[in-house]
Amino acid sequence: MGNDILPKEIIQQFSDSPVSINMGDKNFGDVMVVGGGVSGIQASLDLATAGFKVYLVEKGPSIGGHMAQLDKTFPTNDCSM
């Protein structure tokens, strides 16, 4: 899944994530990215590296999207993970 490390600025809103906050509390961020597939991950990484606080929201239990399900990718046959 790329050779970048997820910066700490990205807070993943997974179910029961450690950052979950009590009902009604306001959390401030710069950008919300909806969808944790390859595009959402890249957008989050770029934004975080460029100095923005990002909330990445994914409906599934893991980020990765459909690309994570692919065996390899064309046209280089690189591993999609």
Added chain:
Amino acid sequence: MEGKKGDFNVSLKTKPRYIIEDKCTGCTTCVQYCPVHYPDPFNQDISDNKAVHVYFSQAIPLVAYIDDSCLRLKDKKCDICSGVCKTGAIDFRQTTKKTDINVGAIILSSGITPFDPSAKEEYGYKTMQNVVTSMDYERLLSSTGPFEGEVLRTIDKKHPKKIAWIQCVGSRRVTEGDNSYCSGVCCTYTQKQVILTKHHYEDVQCTIFHNDIRSFGKDFERYFQRAEQLPGVEFIRSYASIEKEIPETRNVIVRYATADDGVKREEFDMVVLSIGLNPPAAYKEISEKFGIELNSHGFSKSDSSNPIKTNRPGIFVSGAFLGPTDVPESVFTASGASAQTGELLDYRRDKLAKERVYPIERDVSAEEPKIGVFVCHCGANISSVVNVPSTVDYARTLPNVVYATEQIFSCATNSAREITDLAIEKGFNRVVIAACSPRTLEPLFRDTLREAGLNQYYLDMANIREHCSWVHAKQKDEATQKAHDIVRMSVARAGELEPLLEFDLPVNKAALVVGGGIGGMTCALSIAKQGHEVHLVEKAKDLGGMARRLHTTLEKLDVQTYLDELIHKVYQNPLIHISHEATIKEVSGYLGNFTTTIETEGRIKTIKHGVSVLAIGAEEYKPSEYLYGESDKVFTHLELGEEIARGNKAIINAESLVMIQCVGCRNEDRNYCSRVCCGHAVKNALKLKEKNPDMRIYIIFRDMRTYGFREDAYREASEKGVQFIRYTPEDKPLVEKAKEGGKDVIRVIVPDLILGQRLELTADVLSLAAAVIPSTSTNEIASHFKVTLSPDEFFKEAHVKLKPVEFATDGVFLCGTAHYPKHIPETINQAYGAAGRVLTLLSKDTVVASGSVARVNDYDCVACGACISACTYDAIEFRDTPKGKKAFVNPILCKGDGLCNTKCPTNAIMLKHFTNAALLKQIDAAVTSKDILEQMDAVLEEA
């Protein structure tokens, strides 16, 4: 969601996972004991999983979750998992949580949903056991799939020997429940599946049923040829129909049409449906919640002058929600969305985000090496071959090793934390990770050392996956022995590692953009709008580039008006400095600190900048075939478009017009597809039909490559009466001048494959789809910026998917047709993508240079220059020193590849982190002295 740009309030509901993430170690003990077997969605329901499970072996976060099939959740019956979980991570009291978040902008990257063919009876999906979708097949091919990478039929666990792929399932069809657009990815992913299948099983016969091969992307044409040329692979031009399943064998009978031999019937062991891409399942909900408009297909409705933008300010779209896209486009539109967000929120950059703070580094140079060893299972990737516990035990016996343990996935977040914690607790000063290749994960593991207050260069990775388990899958004992050897060698090297300093380089915050076409201007504007100076360099007198010659697009963009506005914005922006009639004379420096000398309007100018963007565009091939230049009735598509825009009566009033596609490319000279010409031909044809509905228009083509929503325009052209005739490169159209009814015409003779006859067409105008070819200045610019070219001589990106708008040379970016032919909206997206990546550097004050660079020992250097000619980065030069002329390595330019070391005749040049001392220790450890002695004894005995 409510609010407006700069101030959106979003409330999120988070489904309970029933697992306390902090406590779950991803050990999967609960999964083993869970009694509920449930079809595994990640494996396309082909294999089972449990009600509690980890989504997939490399999931992030790598913690379990409990799904709706759980007995406890259903009727409070079972509590096994809570009992077996050693860390007490199971928590059934969790409930849905609501979180309110305030953000300034939103990016929708909702992706796609694979087409579901089960609603279409005729495909037999779900009713015939050996009809699978391409998504199912991906899982069958995958080593983490249902059969661990063996392609098997679910029904009898046999290897299929004959496999058919049926293309355009759910795509390019107007039938109910299908999509009329082309999904754009299926042709090439099918070729990938064929190549991988043949790699797995040499003797499998692969047949692909299709109607056009759409290899429109960079390097796709060669990829197609690679698939097509494999033995036992056949591409058949016919959509196929599934007749029936044979009850005894469960094989599938497929029927297809041929032009010469009628309909054929063939039996296959497995049929793969190459399913297309649907909009995200929740597209209506997304549209309503975020108040954005959708197009008629359910994807984001885009303005072709900026597809990433939505109708709602502050909300952007990236990836496949823009329309069916492949991975590279998903990645660069993400960077593009990031750039546009940056334009909007530049004022609040760095206000909320915090830099990471690491503990102060501990000086351990005086300590004896104390090494911690972590042996990774990599799920089953390593542990199914190598005996991991035995390797851990062995590691404990090695000198200087103070601790060793095993991990399921060392790269998982919790495992990484464990490495940090243990390093502090046990007081390691060196760490060896026995896992995979350092290529991908070394940065992550170095980070764990930094977190533990250790210098990150005190890490060594023992590659027991690529170098061991993956290549010795059938020799488990030997592989375990080899893993011991590799770990022993790694430990030996680790003892010799030295701490290295990485240093921060100041970044000049200006950018240089080469090329003033749509790509260059769009990129320049976006960078400038984020507060950075941009030097825009254009070789022509005016800005605009190739777009000056384009007037309309299939998306109905008025190109000239758009271009005028864009140029106006560029001139208006005080941060953009434009140089006209400019040529690049010299480029020096490196990421963060480039100096470029240009000649502009006769003057020499020096520009200092931190990054460079190369957007030099492409050119049109001048045909030497089909009477081009010999008859005033023959044009290129680009010229035809210009003539239509000018209102040339001879063209608009023509009775008959013929277009020939693939002129100057998809041949031996240029083995690529120019991507834009099919769309271009259809665009011109539609424009002409609009002006003169009676005109007879024939488009002679090889494969219609109107990918994506352009398929609708192709169909519209058919509807308007444009006729399409397919030709093959073996039997090209013949073109000659002729006279008919007293007027000069062009006669075109082309065989029609379905009719089995040659058609003779009379044309008043002939238009040629002339190839898009690299700019003549490509080579020169490439050598100035030390960037490389692809086989087709377009610019080569650093990585097709991970770094699609960057060069391998740090600080140099690319966009537009210099990378590969593309349509205007694609160029615009990519230009924003480049701007997004540029900002990841320019928004920082410094960049970090690696500590692992070469250094020259002046005493030993004999100034022979061997290292200078070996270096591909021009990082070494002679400098005058008190001891005379000596080689000097610029540590910023050095990439640490070690080429110079091998050339130096006096060992004067050394590469930090790969010192002779460390490497020799590692080599010495390959064979133990005990082994050597035994060997000697044996020889002596024999003597």
Added chain:
Amino acid sequence: METITPFIEVIDEIKEAGGEIFKMCFQCGLCDAVCPWNKVRPFSMRKIIREAAFGLTEIEGEDIWRCTTCGTCPAQCPRGVKQIDVSVALRRVATEYDVFPASVKSARTARASLISEGNPLQGERKKRADWAKDLSVKTYAEGMEVLYFVGCYLSYDPRMKKVATATANILKKAGVEFGILGDQESCCGESIRKTGSEQVFKDLARKNIKTFIDNGVKKIIVSSPHCFHTFKNEYPEFMVNFEIVHMSQYILELINDGRLSLKGEFPQRVTYHDPCYLGRHNNVYDEPRDLLKKIEGLELVEMEDSRKKSLCCGGGGGRIWMDTPREDRFSDIRLKQARKVGAQILATACPYCITNFEESRLNLEYENVLEVKDITEIISDML
């Protein structure tokens, strides 16, 4: 390879005749792959469409007459080419030029009979209601619950008259107040239209519509899916709409409403053949099956090609009147499919299908192993 020039005038003629949709074809070949003809002999709809697109149609040849209008290819065509419309247009052009191959000659006889007697079977118009003579079936009068539109085959064909009788029996048992039009009834015109005789179709339709209106008809029950189709989908071209119900739907409704009940057991293995004009053209797949399932003891089995994939009997598109050599008959294949699943009875709901199946049954010498029945015949025995 011969070199030819597109024949613009012919293209225009085909367009004029309503076949312009050929322009949508992108030659994927799926029509050929699914066409039942290719189970018996080579035939390329794709080529017919391609020839039409360049005005190169062999107007005097056999091929433009082959399409049985079974509807399989248009249902799957990715480009929405209405192959039936193109076929009909080509036949119109051929009819215009008055050129016909030998096999089509008998369809010309049917046409003549339709013009003079209102039926294709050379029966006298005044004998149209003879089948009902002894059944005390009323002539339709305004205010009756339904009009039973009998259709040509059920009125004249000796085999099909049994189906008419069975139908009348069921309706009476259920206490339905119904009537027939007798010699006022004309052929619905569906099939003659498909042979390119547009004017004959229009004349027949006009006669029928006039009769319906004159008699105050609102709801029409039909036995033939061809009548069903043309009343439902083609008569509205003349801006009239009647409520059209197929007999299989109607009987099911009668049973569900408690107006009709079935008695006794019928311990037979039955397979149901979907007529093209009931299934593919009008999406009626379930009612005939549901009806059969109501019968105690009856075991319903499905043949290899069923529902959307149902194999055409070969009788649509006017083919019922043309000569098809034995080796080219789809109905033979269909009977073999029925035997393969062990059916004792091949049930269906279309006079063309029954006609073709009965002939194949004789030719294949299946008289002792397989019966061909209309659903109404089975129901009628269970009252």
